[in-house]
Amino acid sequence: MNQNTVQPGLFGLAKSNRDFSQANSWGKNQFNNSFPASLACYMHSQGLQLVYLTLDKNLKIKHGKIDVTDIFGITPLSPNLFFAFESDYLPYRKLVIGRLPRVDLVTLNTFNGDACLRGIEIKLTALPDNSTCRLPDHKYGCEIVTRPDTIVYLALSIADKFKDSREQILKYLDPLCSEISDWISIRNMLPYISRLTESLDNLLYDHIEMQSPLVMQPVWKTVGKTSKLYQNCLDIFIWSDFGFTRLFFDVTKRLLIGAESIQRHTRTVIWLAKMLYEFATNGKIPYASIIDILTYHTKNDKAFASSGLNTHPYMICDELIKPRIRKEEIGNIILGGGQNYLSPERRFDGIILSNPEIFDEVLKNI
Numbered sequence: 001m002n003q004n005t006v007q008p009g010l011f012g013l014a015k016s017n018r019d020f021s022q023a024n025s026w027g028k029n030q031f032n033n034s035f036p037a038s039l040a041c042y043m044h045s046q047g048l049q050l051v052y053l054t055l056d057k058n059l060k061i062k063h064g065k066i067d068v069t070d071i072f073g074i075t076p077l078s079p080n081l082f083f084a085f086e087s088d089y090l091p092y093r094k095l096v097i098g099r100l101p102r103v104d105l106v107t108l109n110t111f112n113g114d115a116c117l118r119g120i121e122i123k124l125t126a127l128p129d130n131s132t133c134r135l136p137d138h139k140y141g142c143e144i145v146t147r148p149d150t151i152v153y154l155a156l157s158i159a160d161k162f163k164d165s166r167e168q169i170l171k172y173l174d175p176l177c178s179e180i181s182d183w184i185s186i187r188n189m190l191p192y193i194s195r196l197t198e199s200l201d202n203l204l205y206d207h208i209e210m211q212s213p214l215v216m217q218p219v220w221k222t223v224g225k226t227s228k229l230y231q232n233c234l235d236i237f238i239w240s241d242f243g244f245t246r247l248f249f250d251v252t253k254r255l256l257i258g259a260e261s262i263q264r265h266t267r268t269v270i271w272l273a274k275m276l277y278e279f280a281t282n283g284k285i286p287y288a289s290i291i292d293i294l295t296y297h298t299k300n301d302k303a304f305a306s307s308g309l310n311t312h313p314y315m316i317c318d319e320l321i322k323p324r325i326r327k328e329e330i331g332n333i334i335l336g337g338g339q340n341y342l343s344p345e346r347r348f349d350g351i352i353l354s355n356p357e358i359f360d361e362v363l364k365n366i
Helices: 028-045 068-072 090-095 148-161 166-173 186-206 246-255 264-282 287-293 308-315 327-332 348-353
Strands: 050-055 061-066 081-087 103-109 115-122 125-127 144-146 213-222 229-240 304-306
Touching (some): 028 115, 028 213, 028 348, 050 308, 068 115, 090 115, 090 148, 148 213, 148 287, 166 264, 186 246, 229 327, 246 264, 246 304, 246 308, 264 287
Parallel strands (some): 050 229, 125 213
Antiparallel strands (some): 050 061, 081 103, 103 115, 144 304, 213 229
């Protein structure tokens, strides 16, 4: 079908809280989570599973595969699937004090009274980043910038597993947490951080079978820092909630050696421990006050960032070196001339505009 005969749209996103026939649904923030959802639908239609990064019994990242159906909670091409972007995951409302923060994507089943299926954080990442762009392409890595709300949803994902057995969490965090008289003081907290990390690790280790998908991380691969997409340029990685902890736990363990301050990664461990401890003792997480008060003289606009040099060891596999979706297939995902609504910047939407041959047969052999 000639894409100009249909309205602008994204593959698989027939029902959502965005109108992709309108330009205002293709802005920077919208595209960064709607395109990944569409890419996942397309990969499912091609019979492809996603790379699943989970935690193993050695507290290391293990690679596997997971169906997109298990990410969305329903088959991606179901007529009953509704995509609610930047919404709150209603089942978690009862676990927090105050307003629940929004997550990038909530999937709903319209056949079952708009029942919430999954809450998914999405991080569309460039491959390579600044730290790896001068390395050979098999050493490329992606920077992951994690916002505080992602840590809230990480804590909620773990807490929800124990909503009927909160005392199980308390077994790992008490009496340690009750010994901490001052969570705000850097000097007071530093001696406890190693034990907090170990206690959380023990909790995860003993319940390893309970981990579940949390973060969807699509990657788009270019030649170094240029605008030129590789022929094989797109794939998706899924982090489990337990697996995602490695991004800040492992760094924290290194930072604690001779530490006199609390860095972002270490602060995130404290946030997670405090959130789970509050849930275990009181049944609710006062996440806003935890993030606002436990700053340790560092801005809390983001939780932490992991460079490509740091993420590469966790993510390295055939799919990172040679992503499975080819450049020309983007034309099967962005439909009806939707690319004309994109803004040309150093982001994936800008990269698409820098590769017009995806949509123009005449340009493919130039």
